[in-house]
Amino acid sequence: xxxxxxxxxxxxxxxxxxxxxxxxxxxxxxxxxxxxxxxxxxxxxxxxxxxxxxxxxxxxxxxxxxxxxxxxxxxxxxxxxxxxxxxxxxxxxxxxxxxxxxxxxxxxxxxxxxxxxxxxxxxxxxx
Amino acid sequence: xxxxxxxxxxxxxxxxxxxxxxxxxxxxxxxxxxxxxxxxxxxxxxxxxxxxxxxxxxxxxxxxxxxxxxxxxxxxxxxxxxxxxxxxxxxxxxxxxxxxxxxxxxxx
Numbered sequence: 496x497x498x499x500x501x502x503x504x505x506x507x508x509x510x511x512x513x514x515x516x517x518x519x520x521x522x523x524x525x526x527x528x529x530x531x532x533x534x535x536x537x538x539x540x541x542x543x544x545x546x547x548x549x550x551x552x553x554x555x556x557x558x559x560x561x562x563x564x565x566x567x568x569x570x571x572x573x574x575x576x577x578x579x580x581x582x583x584x585x586x587x588x589x590x591x592x593x594x595x596x597x598x599x600x601x602x603x604x605x606x607x608x609x610x611x612x613x614x615x616x617x618x619x620x621x622x
Numbered sequence: 623x624x625x626x627x628x629x630x631x632x633x634x635x636x637x638x639x640x641x642x643x644x645x646x647x648x649x650x651x652x653x654x655x656x657x658x659x660x661x662x663x664x665x666x667x668x669x670x671x672x673x674x675x676x677x678x679x680x681x682x683x684x685x686x687x688x689x690x691x692x693x694x695x696x697x698x699x700x701x702x703x704x705x706x707x708x709x710x711x712x713x714x715x716x717x718x719x720x721x722x723x724x725x726x727x728x729x730x
Binding site for chain 1: 653657659665667669673678712714718719720723724
């Protein structure tokens with residue numbers, strides 16, 4: 496079955512860019528049946544959806560983070576990435592990647608629940 | 623933005639008993655686009671229920687979801703020791719997709 500694995504630096508300095516990659520195995524990111532998303536979890540804000548990418552390359556972001564986030568896909572390596580710039584201590588969290596099934600509703604695609612999730616990676620923002 | 627409020631924050635129940643967890647949305651959600659997740663310490667959330675009442679693959683039938691509109695419920699019947707964890711609801715009716723703050727289910 497499909498498995499997801501996050502990777503990237505565990506420590507990022509304030510004002511710098513957080514960069515993470517999610518490797519997908521056991522399934523193809525090029526499938527039109529799924530979106531691929533990033534979620535983070537911190538003690539202060541709980542679980543927060545960051546954004547998602549569709550196989551076509553279309554991206555969707557949480558407005559609260561949109562000005563600082565970029566999600567991109569690399570189908571040739573079956574992975575997708577997250578960049579969050581100008582980080583502060585408030586961005587310290589466990590970052591998860593996850594798959595989201597796509598359904599068609601009235602001729603438009605929509606993203607749904609998250610399943611499965613990667614194991615998560617802790618990113619600490621500190622100097 | 624849809625805000626999800628879960629109650630209670632902590633629920634103490636004995637093994638073998640039934641647990642009822644609530645999730646209330648700040649506005650009516652069409653399509654019952656609500657899911658439930660279980661999270662144990664050090665692990666990622668695991669999908670239990672999607673579309674308010676459909677069990678995910680491999681989830682025991684003691685887990686059931688119900689509700690519509692703004693009020694949703696996760697019921698766990700005949701609690702097993704491995705069921706004690708934190709449970710989250712999540713809405714995918716409208717962006718930004720949001721989660722509740724969680725209910726911790728602890729052993730009484």
